[in-house]
Amino acid sequence: MSASDRRVARGAPTQMPTSLISVKDWRPAGIEDLEPDAWAALRDTGNVAVVAGPGAGKTEFLAQRASYLLQTGLCPWPQHILAISFKRDAAANLGRRVAARAPEHASRFASMTFDAFTKGLVDRFALALPQDWRMSHGYDIRNAPKSEVDAFLNSVAFSAPQALDGKLGFQSGRFVSDIVGGWNLPESLPADDDIDPVSYAVREWWRARYLRPGRAEVDFVMLNRLAELLVRAVPKLRRALRMTYPIVFVDEFQDTTSAQFSFLTSVFGEETAVTTVGDSKQRIMGWAGAVPEAVQRFTSTFNASTYRLAWNFRSSDALVGLQHVIASKLDPAAVRATSKANAEAGHEPAMLWTFSGEEREARYIADWIARDIAGSDRTPADFALIARQKVKDFEPLFRARLAAHGIRVRNDDARVGKLALQDLLKSETSRLFVGLLRLAHRPRGLAALWQEMSATLERVRGATDHETVQQRVSDDLSDLTTRLRAWLQAHPPSITSAADTVGKVLDLVDSAALRRYVRASAPGEEFDLVIDAFEARLETVLERADDWGVVLDEFESADAVVLLTTHRSKGLEYHTVFFLGIHGRQWWSLGNDPREGTSTFFVGLSRAAQRLVFTSDRSGRTGPISAFFAMLTEAGVAEVNQG
Structure with a gap:
């Protein structure tokens, strides 16, 4: 396995930090202090379970722990910290906080979702899957609706071997999350004479959707299972992951599913310091397969120390x-x-x-x-x-x-195209488009927005560790906004369509590079769906405004x-x-x-x-x-x- 393969989350090399802070001299950045148990958890170099209730500042704690481990050398160069969140906006927020508090080390902090991490492994190393599980024509991501799961379960119950007659009474609502997600893929498909009800039903599910002629069809539970099989079947890959990521964070741990817990245990159950943050009182994803008592299960399986944060920074x-x-x-x-x-x-x-x-x-x-x-x-x-x-x-x-x-009023649950409005507004692609349009409309007084857009384009172009390329990105951003400004001035909202506006931005930003970046950094976020939703939202607000600044204000509805x-x-x-x-x-x-x-x-x-x-x-x-x-x-x- 090459050195580039071992850098499973970062393509470009990072630079060795010029200075480190001693453990005794390290202090939090951006906040006054941490509470006593937060200090204890932060300094614990083993497996740690942090129980953090509402308003406890769990994201800030993880950012401070990352800064501590990176700045003191406890996570030594060139190793990385992997932070896993369940939502893309949470992952992005944590990444931004670490970058603000430890900018010299930010390139060694990989913050992504569970789905992004497991999909990335499958996409990169699919050819190393055992023979029975290799894809021949790639795959599409699609969640099967309940009606389809119902039909499948009825079909397998009817066609099951006589020995399994009456033993396949699975609930369709939990079949994918609990049954498919709880089954570790064997390296070879089990034969009919060596199978139980669960193995039979799950094997047939994989045959119907994945092991079929043409392109496979998977959801993120199945991608998780493929990733777990991959690292189990390829010891070199598992060793490389543990070497690259000796420290792993998992946020919102109470919402962990059976598949995710299994993956975490299989890949990082040894030789890795895992920190989880969660609160069982906020477990609201049981319908999606969240395992009961996830925090207690983690402390037992990983022999982790438990710390309880007692401060609430939000509520009176x-x-x-x-x-x-x-x-x-x-x-x-x-x-x-x-x-x-x-x-x-x-x-x-x-x-x-x-x-x-x-x-x-x-x-x-x-x-x-x-x-x-x-x-x-x-x-x-x-x-x-x-x-x-x-x-x-x-x-x-x-x-x-x-x-x-x-x-x-902004209804964050409203559907825009095929996305919820909240998901559209938090999409990095959407934020990039709105940011570029704002910079073009108002060329001065938006320094923070300029920095954010520059950083986004650096990530899109893979320039986060190359000073020369970073300067080129800055120059290109200046040219891009100048050209977009001229276009906006010639195309007032009253006579301009959303499709033309989106098309112009895509022409200027190198849509092919942006599409590749989204595919790599936000698996599950379909680029075309975001673009369609952005266009649909823009079309509705163009009808109500005659100034581009008002259009963008209406689009975001931040003051609502x-x-x-x-x-x-x-x-x-x-x-x-x-x-x-x-x-x-x-x-x-x-x-x-x-x-x-x-x-x-x-x-x-x-x-x-x-x-x-x-x-x-x-x-x-x-x-x-x-x-x-x-x-x-x-x-x-x-x-x-x-x-």
Whole structure:
């Protein structure tokens, strides 16, 4: 195996740092200090499980731990730290923080998603797969819908060997995540006379989608299983990965699936220091295959030390108290966090508002937000409207009522093309396009944006470690924005189509290089889908503006009240949160899995920094939903009838 193969995450060589900081002299950068357990976890060079609740600053902790290990030489040059996140925006955020705190070492910090890492291994080393599992015509990524899984399971149950008759009663909703994801691929396909119900069903699944004539069809669970087989079957590759990445971070560990845990254990279970950060109280991905008690399973399997972060940097003390009431229902041993946020005076931190109808609710909340903005320095972006599901049902009324006050609403769950708006706005491709258009429209006063766009283009061109190429990228960015500025001036929004605008940007940025970069850095993000969604979003805002600056403001809607589901709110925070629809219609499935439902409730309410308002109607409060109202009563949340 060549040296280039061993650099599985970085193509270009890095430069050896000129100086290191002694362990005793190292101090955090960008923050005042760390809490005691954070210091202990940071200095622990073994396997570490960090339990971090809402607002604990887990991303900042990981950034500081990376800086500590890199700057002190505990992760020696030329070795890397691999940080695995579950969402692309979380991976990008962590990477940016490390770059800001340890710029000299940032090229040795690889931050990516689980899916990106496993797909990258399969793409690079697929020819080393055992003979029975080699692809002949490449693959396409496609998630099978439930109807297709149902049809498959019915088919295999009908055609199974007589010895397996009546033993293939798998649930379609969990078949891929739990059954396919929990099966380690053998190096050779099992024969019919040496097979059990699970092995038979999974083998037939692979035969139907992967081991078939023509192009294979896979999802990310299957790519994970192929990557695990690859490193198990090729010891040299496993050794190379461990040499390249002696230190691994895994964020949001409570959402780890069976396949991901298996992969982590197989690849990094030995000779690697693994740090996980998570909170079992925020486990809301059970429906997607998240394993129960993932943190405890990790500490047992990896013989890891556990550290619990006790500070909350987001929420006021009163809201931390409310959070603890719900947390204690999920974990009776939960310790109340210590708020490090300054509490604002002059308002109730938590309330329950009841309304006679949806129209009354939207009008009252819109008027209330407008008055609050007028009487403070807050902006619409400080407010969030969160609901368990079906946020589209809330959008029309709130959009109309807030528009009457000149306030926009951004529905992050809305579909734009084939993407959710939140995913489009967080896409690096989308951010690049908007950034270039902003720089072209306004040539001065955007130094930070210029640096961000320059850094993105450096990554696209593979220039992060070459000073000469970096200078060329900077020169090209200047030329690009000058040419784009001339085009925008000649093409006002009122007479320009979104397709022409997107086409012009693609012509200027070297779309082939950008496509290759997206394929390598963001597996699962289909370039063409992002471009189509970007064009669709741009088309809608072009109709409402006659200035390119206004167009871009409308496109991003950064200064808007955000409407989103609890799942999409995870990891975010807002000054004031309205948790809409605390009633049986929104929480109809609560009785099916009360623990995950309570975790979802906990995630939603813990987004608030200063104020939290629950809303409900006057429907019955019996059945599973009664538990939520009992918790609010226990926490001392006052109920107010708003008509």
